[in-house]
Amino acid sequence: DAKTTQPTSMDCAEGRAANLPCNHSTISGNEYVYWYRQIHSQGPQYIIHGLKNNETNEMASLIITEDRKSSTLILPHATLRDTAVYYCIVRGPTGTASKLTFGTGTRLQVTL
Amino acid sequence: GAGVSQSPRYKVAKRGQDVALRCDPISGHVSLFWYQQALGQGPEFLTYFQNEAQLDKSGLPSDRFFAERPEGSVSTLKIQRTQQEDSAVYLCASSLGQSLSTDTQYFGPGTRLTVL
Numbered sequence: 506d507a508k509t510t511q512p513t514s515m516d517c518a519e520g521r522a523a524n525l526p527c528n529h530s531t532i533s534g535n536e537y538v539y540w541y542r543q544i545h546s547q548g549p550q551y552i553i554h555g556l557k558n559n560e561t562n563e564m565a566s567l568i569i570t571e572d573r574k575s576s577t578l579i580l581p582h583a584t585l586r587d588t589a590v591y592y593c594i595v596r597g598p599t600g601t602a603s604k605l606t607f608g609t610g611t612r613l614q615v616t617l
Numbered sequence: 618g619a620g621v622s623q624s625p626r627y628k629v630a631k632r633g634q635d636v637a638l639r640c641d642p643i644s645g646h647v648s649l650f651w652y653q654q655a656l657g658q659g660p661e662f663l664t665y666f667q668n669e670a671q672l673d674k675s676g677l678p679s680d681r682f683f684a685e686r687p688e689g690s691v692s693t694l695k696i697q698r699t700q701q702e703d704s705a706v707y708l709c710a711s712s713l714g715q716s717l718s719t720d721t722q723y724f725g726p727g728t729r730l731t732v733l
Contacts, residue, residue: 548621548708548724549660592659603648603673605710605722607659 509593514612517587523580525611527593530574536597538569539605540578542589549592549607552578583615619643621725623709629731630699638694638728640709647714649692650722651684654706663707666692667714699732706730 510528517523529538539554553560553567555576560567566579580587592610622641630636642649648667652660653676663682665673668689677684681700686692696703706729710722 546726548710548726551721551723554721590659603665603712603720604650604662604676605652605660606662609659 509595509608511591511593511608511611513609514614516614516616517580517583519584519615519617520582523583523587523613523615525578525580525591525593525613526575527578528575529593529595532573532595533597534573536595538567538573538576539594539596540565540567541592541594541605541607542587543592543610544586544589552591583613585615585617587613588615589613621709621711621723623707623725623728625728626726627729627731629733631733632699632701634699635695635697636699636730638696638707638730640692640694640711640725642690642692642709642711643723645713646711646723647689648712648720648722649686650710650712651692651694652708652710653678654708654727656705660708663694696730699730701732704730704732 537554537556540552541549543549553565555567569576590610590612592607594605624639650665651663654660662676664684666686669686681697683695706727708727710724712720712722
């Protein structure tokens with residue numbers, strides 16, 4: 506699976522949009538981009554995933570660049586409960602496709 | 618519906634003791650995964666089941682680690698002769714198992730193991 510690069514930490518004011526970037530320059534054409542988050546002392550929580558097109562659900566939006574080498578997770582109106590570590594994961598049908606390979610993620614701190 | 622549950626939530630063991638960690642996946646989920654998360658790190662894959670078959674155990678760190686899922690539902694991760702380096706949060710996840718690459722995994726709350 507392709508390696509991802511994320512900033513170590515970010516801050517965001519409550520009520521503002523949080524934009525979390527991820528670089529995955531070695532991504533293959535059949536690999537998906539997944540985002541999970543982990544709130545302190547909880548298990549990782551699925552947020553969203555995509556292949557080529559932008560995706561939106563009730564939690565967030567995922568914007569993938571046309572060359573697919575990077576993506577951005579957008580939390581449109583961040584709240585204090587969104588404070589967590591956010592993991593960008595690339596996953597595809599090669600090798601042991603089932604497992605998720607987590608990096609160290611981005612620690613998002615939402616402040617008043 | 619109920620999510621993935623794990624028990625116990627916390628376990629303290631003396632070095633050398635054996636421990637057993639339980640995972641109850643979401644009902645109907647075919648695939649089950651175990652991950653290990655050290656303090657300050659992201660989760661790392663340990664092993665994967667499809668129904669009762671253990672299809673990948675490449676992440677198990679030593680032969681002291683053993684996992685089973687005999688009836689294709691509940692799974693147990695067993696660690697024999699625990700060492701201090703085994704201290705971590707052990708996470709279980711399950712998924713429908715419909716597609717290897719796009720199948721969403723849902724995680725339990727984890728079991729925090731502390732080996733003294």
